[in-house]
Amino acid sequence: MNKTTEFINYMISKQKFGDSKLEDYAKEHYVPIVKRDTANLLRILVSATKPKKILEIGTAIGYSGKLMLQASEDSFLTTLEIDYDRYVFAQKTLKKFADRVEFHLCDAGDFLLNCDEKYDFVFLDGPKAQYLSYLPSILNVLNDGAIFVADNVLQEGMTAGEIPTKHKLESTIERMHKFLDIICKSKELQTTILPIGDGLSISIFKSSEKLTNKN
Numbered sequence: 001m002n003k004t005t006e007f008i009n010y011m012i013s014k015q016k017f018g019d020s021k022l023e024d025y026a027k028e029h030y031v032p033i034v035k036r037d038t039a040n041l042l043r044i045l046v047s048a049t050k051p052k053k054i055l056e057i058g059t060a061i062g063y064s065g066k067l068m069l070q071a072s073e074d075s076f077l078t079t080l081e082i083d084y085d086r087y088v089f090a091q092k093t094l095k096k097f098a099d100r101v102e103f104h105l106c107d108a109g110d111f112l113l114n115c116d117e118k119y120d121f122v123f124l125d126g127p128k129a130q131y132l133s134y135l136p137s138i139l140n141v142l143n144d145g146a147i148f149v150a151d152n153v154l155q156e157g158m159t160a161g162e163i164p165t166k167h168k169l170e171s172t173i174e175r176m177h178k179f180l181d182i183i184c185k186s187k188e189l190q191t192t193i194l195p196i197g198d199g200l201s202i203s204i205f206k207s208s209e210k211l212t213n214k215n
């Protein structure tokens with residue numbers, strides 16, 4: 001961790017957010033959850049935009065889901081998880097929000113292909129190798145003006161070539177490049193990529209206006 005990231009983490013540690021018990025559990029049981037700085041930005045984004053319907057791809061134990069539901073009390077969360085134990089765990093985590101959350105034990109790719117709902121906020125935090133293949137389906141489920149956030153897009157620095165790509169991740173990194181290339185070029189999205197946590201892309205979807213990059 002570089003000094004700037006350390007400084008940012010120190011500063012944001014003065015704010016109370018997230019569930020420290022879940023963070024400890026995740027660490028102890030090697031469950032990947034969003035990093036603290038990512039969690040902080042996620043809750044701020046949800047709190048600022050108050051999306052009616054949120055889709056989360058990758059529930060894990062419900063850590064980020066809880067953050068989002070806490071950040072916006074009228075939001076409804078649909079969350080997808082392929083692992084049975086995590087799916088069950090997340091239901092316990094989010095028991096208090098039972099009337100505002102719908103859990104799906106499924107393959108996210110199948111869900112997306114068959115989805116005819118639209119969402120105001122999509123948080124993509126599932127299998128990194130599939131971001132590219134999920135993208136067309138995700139664009140189909142975004143409401144006009146929706147926010148689309150994807151975590152881990154910088155892959156510890158491998159995406160930008162800051163560190164060499166680890167063995168067997170070549171194809172994932174190549175696909176992540178293509179994913180970022182498409183969301184940055186798209187006329188329907190305005191996108192930024194932030195070196196927060198493991199890298200976060202944030203896009204806003206404007207279907208009707210067909211945004212251009214020109215002023």
Ligand SMILES: C[S@@+](CC[C@H](N)C(=O)[O-])C[C@H]1O[C@@H](n2cnc3c(N)ncnc32)[C@H](O)[C@@H]1O
Pocket residue numbers: 032033034057058059060061062063064065080081082083086106107108109125126127
């Ligand atoms: C990084 S974790 C999600 C962390 C969670 N968003 C959080 O920060 O609290 C990614 C999750 O995606 C799940 N996953 C992997 N492949 C999947 C798939 N094809 N469909 C649905 N979920 C999948 C994994 O089991 C894992 O729990």
